[in-house]
Amino acid sequence: xxxxxxxxxxxxxxxxxxxxxxxxxxxxxxxxxxxxxxxxxxxxxxxxxxxxxxxxxxxxxxxxxxxxxxxxxxxxxxxxxxxxxxxxxxxxxxxxxxxxxxxxxxxxxxxxxxxxxxxxxxxxxxxxxxxxxxxxxxxxxxxxxxxxxxxxxxxxxxxxxxxxxxxxxxxxxxxxxxxxxx
Amino acid sequence: xxxxxxxxxxxxxxxxxxxxxxxxxxxxxxxxxxxxxxxxxxxxxxxxxxxxxxxxxxxxxxxxxxxxxxxxxxxxxxxxxxxxxxxxxxxxxxxxxxxxxxxxxxxxxxxxxxxxxxxxxxxxxxxxxxxxxxxxxxxxxxxxxxxxxxxxxxxxxxxxxxxxxxxxxxxxxxxxxxxxxx
Numbered sequence: 216x217x218x219x220x221x222x223x224x225x226x227x228x229x230x231x232x233x234x235x236x237x238x239x240x241x242x243x244x245x246x247x248x249x250x251x252x253x254x255x256x257x258x259x260x261x262x263x264x265x266x267x268x269x270x271x272x273x274x275x276x277x278x279x280x281x282x283x284x285x286x287x288x289x290x291x292x293x294x295x296x297x298x299x300x301x302x303x304x305x306x307x308x309x310x311x312x313x314x315x316x317x318x319x320x321x322x323x324x325x326x327x328x329x330x331x332x333x334x335x336x337x338x339x340x341x342x343x344x345x346x347x348x349x350x351x352x353x354x355x356x357x358x359x360x361x362x363x364x365x366x367x368x369x370x371x372x373x374x375x376x377x378x379x380x381x382x383x384x385x386x387x388x389x390x391x392x393x394x395x396x397x
Numbered sequence: 398x399x400x401x402x403x404x405x406x407x408x409x410x411x412x413x414x415x416x417x418x419x420x421x422x423x424x425x426x427x428x429x430x431x432x433x434x435x436x437x438x439x440x441x442x443x444x445x446x447x448x449x450x451x452x453x454x455x456x457x458x459x460x461x462x463x464x465x466x467x468x469x470x471x472x473x474x475x476x477x478x479x480x481x482x483x484x485x486x487x488x489x490x491x492x493x494x495x496x497x498x499x500x501x502x503x504x505x506x507x508x509x510x511x512x513x514x515x516x517x518x519x520x521x522x523x524x525x526x527x528x529x530x531x532x533x534x535x536x537x538x539x540x541x542x543x544x545x546x547x548x549x550x551x552x553x554x555x556x557x558x559x560x561x562x563x564x565x566x567x568x569x570x571x572x573x574x575x576x577x578x579x
Binding site: 384392 | 421422497507540543570
């Protein structure tokens with residue numbers, strides 16, 4: 216692909232990230248998106264095929280960052296949970312993109328090859344930490360991971376004070392879940 | 398309001414619930430909604446003012462059910478969590494409506510009078526259970542409630558087997574959180 220074409224694709228994907236994060240798949244308008252990208256609407260369809268395919272390409276572009284920007288540490292899940300919480304606060308656009316995707320493309324995220332690989336690595340690390348007696352084994356490792364991710368959910372339109380309190384609560388809750396029972 | 402007008406409003410709100418649950422605020426189309434309701438598009442605007450106001454009216458209509466359909470029991474949070482989990486599975490449309498609302502009207506839900514009242518009652522009951530030593534007091538009561546609600550999140554496009562496993566995990570995780578430390 217010639218260099219200017221790559222640059223145009225990148226510009227379209229950046230504009231698509233902003234447009235989809237704000238309005239979701241159904242609410243996004245390709246003509247508004249084209250204007251944001253400074254690109255021709257027909258070119259967008261030529262590159263990506265459809266609004267739906269562009270939506271998927273946008274998530275695909277950010278999925279690795281969403282899954283693995285925060286290094287996973289099975290032996291210190293409270294620290295991992297706090298780092299993920301902070302990542303969500305610092306990247307509200309990526310978080311919104313993920314939430315739209317779960318509403319408008321149910322099941323797609325779990326089917327992505329990156330999600331499957333990343334989850335499998337985390338679950339294997341947790342199983343090892345459980346086998347070593349370092350992490351409580353009441354829950355199967357995949358379930359423990361899902362529960363921790365549920366706890367991390369950001370707050371709806373929070374104040375800085377509410378965020379600081381929730382950050383502490385996330386760490387305390389996860390600590391209670393993973394500390395092995397005597 | 399004459400009876401037929403009340404019936405028409407109800408029909409519009411039912412159609413709006415279906416339309417918004419499927420497409421969200423930005424993606425909903427008032428003409429499609431009017432067709433679902435068998436009502437005139439102009440009449441919808443006359444009754445509700447705007448698509449945004451109709452979206453809010455739709456949540457308003459279901460908010461009490463969403464908040465209080467499951468009786469809150471501060472002394473048995475694992476059972477409450479399972480009942481809420483089951484409610485979400487049985488009412489996927491209401492859950493989607495709530496999620497769209499959080500994406501497209503951030504902060505609105507927390508500002509609703511019903512949410513404020515319902516949350517205050519739950520937090521007071523939890524504080525009492527903590528003071529009685531029946532619920533662990535590591536987390537402030539409002540934070541414990543938020544963490545439990547995070548754990549209940551339904552799974553993205555689940556199989557029946559995955560749901561059954563998650564249901565058990567929700568109960569086990571909440572039990573660990575609320576059991577007082579010795």
